[in-house]
Amino acid sequence: MNIVDPNLHVDRESRITLGVLRGVGLGPGDPELMTLRAARQVSEAKIVAYFSKRGKPSHARAIAARFIAKDCAELPLTYPLTTEIPFDHPDYVAALAAFYEESAERLALHLSLGRDVALLCEGDPMLYGSFMHLQTRLSSRFSVEVCAGVSGMSGCFASARQPMTWGDDVLTVIPATLPREALAMRLAATDAAVVMKLGGNLGKLRLALQDAKLTERAIYVERGTMADEKIMRLTDKRDDDAPYFALVLVPGDGRRP
Amino acid sequence: MNIVDPNLHVDRESRITLGVLRGVGLGPGDPELMTLRAARQVSEAKIVAYFSKRGKPSHARAIAARFIAKDCAELPLTYPLTTEIPFDHPDYVAALAAFYEESAERLALHLSLGRDVALLCEGDPMLYGSFMHLQTRLSSRFSVEVCAGVSGMSGCFASARQPMTWGDDVLTVIPATLPREALAMRLAATDAAVVMKLGGNLGKLRLALQDAKLTERAIYVERGTMADEKIMRLTDKRDDDAPYFALVLVPGDGRRP
Numbered sequence: 001m002n003i004v005d006p007n008l009h010v011d012r013e014s015r016i017t018l019g020v021l022r023g024v025g026l027g028p029g030d031p032e033l034m035t036l037r038a039a040r041q042v043s044e045a046k047i048v049a050y051f052s053k054r055g056k057p058s059h060a061r062a063i064a065a066r067f068i069a070k071d072c073a074e075l076p077l078t079y080p081l082t083t084e085i086p087f088d089h090p091d092y093v094a095a096l097a098a099f100y101e102e103s104a105e106r107l108a109l110h111l112s113l114g115r116d117v118a119l120l121c122e123g124d125p126m127l128y129g130s131f132m133h134l135q136t137r138l139s140s141r142f143s144v145e146v147c148a149g150v151s152g153m154s155g156c157f158a159s160a161r162q163p164m165t166w167g168d169d170v171l172t173v174i175p176a177t178l179p180r181e182a183l184a185m186r187l188a189a190t191d192a193a194v195v196m197k198l199g200g201n202l203g204k205l206r207l208a209l210q211d212a213k214l215t216e217r218a219i220y221v222e223r224g225t226m227a228d229e230k231i232m233r234l235t236d237k238r239d240d241d242a243p244y245f246a247l248v249l250v251p252g253d254g255r256r257p
Numbered sequence: 258m259n260i261v262d263p264n265l266h267v268d269r270e271s272r273i274t275l276g277v278l279r280g281v282g283l284g285p286g287d288p289e290l291m292t293l294r295a296a297r298q299v300s301e302a303k304i305v306a307y308f309s310k311r312g313k314p315s316h317a318r319a320i321a322a323r324f325i326a327k328d329c330a331e332l333p334l335t336y337p338l339t340t341e342i343p344f345d346h347p348d349y350v351a352a353l354a355a356f357y358e359e360s361a362e363r364l365a366l367h368l369s370l371g372r373d374v375a376l377l378c379e380g381d382p383m384l385y386g387s388f389m390h391l392q393t394r395l396s397s398r399f400s401v402e403v404c405a406g407v408s409g410m411s412g413c414f415a416s417a418r419q420p421m422t423w424g425d426d427v428l429t430v431i432p433a434t435l436p437r438e439a440l441a442m443r444l445a446a447t448d449a450a451v452v453m454k455l456g457g458n459l460g461k462l463r464l465a466l467q468d469a470k471l472t473e474r475a476i477y478v479e480r481g482t483m484a485d486e487k488i489m490r491l492t493d494k495r496d497d498d499a500p501y502f503a504l505v506l507v508p509g510d511g512r513r514p
Contacts (some may be wrong), residue, residue: 006362025407031403032294035284039293088512096514124407126414126421127428133513135420147405147483148290148415150381157383158282158405163392165381168435170443171384173428186427189446220432225405255345256390257353 002049021113021142022118023125023135025149026063028169030225034063034148041147042067045118047110049103051130059076060120061251075110075117077103100130111142124151127173128196148150149237153194156224160231167255176201183208191253198242206234214250222246262264276368278399279375280382280392282406283320287482290407291320298404299324302375304367306360308387317377332367332374334360357387361394368399381408383430385453410451413481413504417488422449424512433505440465449509455499462505466491471507479503503507 024041027033034042040176042048042064052058058076058202061068068074080095107117120250125131135144146239153173172190175197187193187208195205209215217235222243234248260499281298284290291299299305299321309315315333318325325331326349364374364420382388392401410430414421422428429447431440444450444465452462466472475491479500491505 025411028405030294032297033292035290035292035407035421036296037287037289040289045386045407064503093514100514118499125261126411126419128422128424128426129420132420132423135418136513139418144418146415148285150292150405150407151411154282154381154383154405154408154411155339157381158403160405161388161392161396161401162383164384168432169385169387170432170435171430172447173422173430175425176427178427190429219339250393255350256393257350257359 017114019113019115019117020103020141021107021111021138021144022116023121023129023131023144023146024064024118025035025123025125025147026060027150028152028155028225029059029063029223030155031063031066032153032227033225034067035147035149037147038064039067039099040148041118042120043069045069045072045116047075047115047117048120049075049077049107049117050120051077051079054078054081058120058215060122063122064120075106077106085130089171100133100137102128104134107134108141111138121149122152122156124149127151140144152224152245153196153247153249156194156221156249159224159229160219160249162251164194164249164250165233165252165254169252169254176205180208180211182205184211187212187214187250190250191254193248193250195248195250197244198246198248199244202240202242202246206240209248209250217250219251220246221249260324261295270490274371274463276370276372276374276400278364278392278395278401279373280378280386280388280401281321281375281383282378282380282404283317284407284410285380285409285482286319286320286480287412288323290412290482291324292404292406294349294404295321295406296324298375300326302326302329303375304330304332304372304374305377306327306334307365308334308336311338315377317379319380321377329480330409332363334363334449336502353391357390357394361391364391365398368395370450379408379409380412383387384408384430409481409502410453410504413451413478413506414487416481417476417506418477419476421451421506422509422511426509426511430508433462435460437468441468444469444471444507447507448511450505450507452505452507454501455503455505456501459497459499459503463491463497466505466507474507474509476506477503478506
């Protein structure tokens with residue numbers, strides 16, 4: 001029995017007639033790192049939904065493309081244009097909240113008519129995933145299933161062939177969006193670290209790594225597992241240009257017989 | 258170019274004639290959570306190796322069983338009996354070191370004859386994985402490839418349908434083998450936590466969760482993604498019996514529009 005079931009108050013009868021929302025984890029980018037279940041769930045789907053930025057193809061859709069059936073209906077969910085507003089500004093939060101509400105209702109329309117919807121998710125749906133915002137809005141009304149995916153960071157560990165945690169190592173996953181002091185404190189207090197969401201934060205992260213005396217151990221991974229991946233010691237990276245989804249790894253050095 | 262390549266000092270010519278060591282991540286236990294690449298690599302393998310405990314079937318082999326070819330040679334690597342010695346005792350460390358040395362040389366024999374070896378790995382090979390101990394012993398002599406897998410913890414997030422990290426949440430992965438004070442300090446200082454390696458440590462972890470005032474948020478997951486999985490609030494678990502690979506999740510509660 002799953003007592004943290006978010007669907008507990010959906011009664012048994014309505015479950016039979018309502019559609020199921022499936023969050024399908026697609027892995028870090030290389031389509032061959034999709035799970036067998038994800039490939040099956042996508043190929044069986046009559047409706048697939050996916051997030052994208054306006055004017056850009058959906059990355060999630062691109063990963064899953066080869067498995068989407070010809071007669072499958074597609075439901076693109078396009079983020080509002082908010083790049084000119086800082087992410088912690090109330091207007092940005094309000095715009096995103098309205099977008100997630102509207103997206104949830106678009107899915108709810110199909111689910112309430114008994115149609116299952118597969119929502120395509122990059123990486124692991126439960127780690128910083130947009131899927132979570134729809135799950136929280138829909139799980140009181142509809143059944144939700146989650147197909148685990150290879151996380152973006154696991155893909156990067158493998159691409160860099162970098163053992164991360166040994167023995168009793170503590171691993172800390174840190175968004176680079178935090179202030180320099182918080183980053184340095186987190187980095188100094190852990191055995192191994194993954195710093196996510198680099199984007200415009202790489203210069204600040206370099207300073208925090210210096211503060212924590214970890215510069216020499218840091219590895220930069222951009223587009224890990226994809227054909228154009230870049231992996232290098234951070235000290236060898238000459239600029240601070242990094243995409244939002246690039247990572248910095250600080251491998252652990254713990255007990256190893 | 259991968260400049261953290263552990264194979265840098267293997268010269269180009271010998272790469273052609275030597276075998277490749279592949280660490281194949283198999284995911285958290287449900288065979289359908291294997292990646293497409295893992296399924297392909299296992300089915301193409303002429304030699305598969307896997308770890309197991311003496312007298313018990315290999316869990317990794319069981320996950321991959323349906324893909325192992327009939328004419329495939331199998332190389333079981335059986336851990337020495339060490340349950341009567343504490344894991345930090347010098348005799349335990351020495352016994353394990355000798356075991357990893359011997360295992361590495363068993364693989365090296367095949368690799369040096371030009372035979373590829375697929376080493377089957379539960380979860381993500383780079384997180385607390387036995388594969389790492391062979392990689393470090395063999396990567397100066399042979400090419401090593403790593404196929405990322407769904408980590409045990411990602412499998413548990415999905416089985417529990419539990420969003421873990423929102424916005425700027427920091428996630429800390431903590432071995433329950435640490436002392437109570439260290440556990441409580443780590444738990445109190447993070448937004449979201451995964452506590453691994455429960456085994457005999459669940460009683461101690463309960464006290465640490467109390468110290469950190471997190472008891473009510475803790476979710477217990479045993480054999481996540483497998484047919485006999487158990488998922489419950491930790492407060493509903495009546496005993497302190499937990500297998501080594503059981504986890505406790507403390508989901509984050511960060512920014513969400």
